[in-house]
Amino acid sequence: xxxTSPPNPQEFNQRVWALVRQVPRGKVATYxxxxxMLPPPNGxxxxxxxxxxxxxxxxxxxxxxDDVPWQRVINSQGKISERPGAxxxxxxxxxxxIIFMKDKVDLKKYGWRGLDEADKPKQEKLF
DNA sequence: GTTGTGACATCGC
DNA sequence: CGCGATGCCACAA
Numbered sequence: 001x002x003x004t005s006p007p008n009p010q011e012f013n014q015r016v017w018a019l020v021r022q023v024p025r026g027k028v029a030t031y032x033x034x035x036x037m038l039p040p041p042n043g044x045x046x047x048x049x050x051x052x053x054x055x056x057x058x059x060x061x062x063x064x065x066d067d068v069p070w071q072r073v074i075n076s077q078g079k080i081s082e083r084p085g086a087x088x089x090x091x092x093x094x095x096x097x098i099i100f101m102k103d104k105v106d107l108k109k110y111g112w113r114g115l116d117e118a119d120k121p122k123q124e125k126l127f
Numbered sequence: 128g129t130t131g132t133g134a135c136a137t138c139g140c
Numbered sequence: 141c142g143c144g145a146t147g148c149c150a151c152a153a
Contacts, residue, residue, distance in 0.1 A: 005150055
């Protein structure tokens, strides 16, 4: 289901995808995290946005292009949704070095921290 | 106008 | 760690 809502759903989605593409290999980001990182539309209430933003991110993921590693986007529980192919994605993540515990990943270790342009080179170096 | 649902989040047991 | 209950927003029937 496409939760149209942001003023520009397409643009919103693009922003989400762009963010997802920034996720380095071996790291994962949560819907809530992404939602918080994204700029609230129209200056909507931060609280409300926080409540539903995650779903908008989910909506964006539903239409994510092939060049978007959506598998790195998981819920706050550190799990992948029950969507078809999820298990396969889990395997991909494992190959990237992410350890799964009971279908859950250790966000403490693999949780992707926000992305700062200035911090970007640092991350590459770290890898 | 009311009801149900959705790739979610958070708190509590 | 696992499961359940509640809140949130927008949309379709």
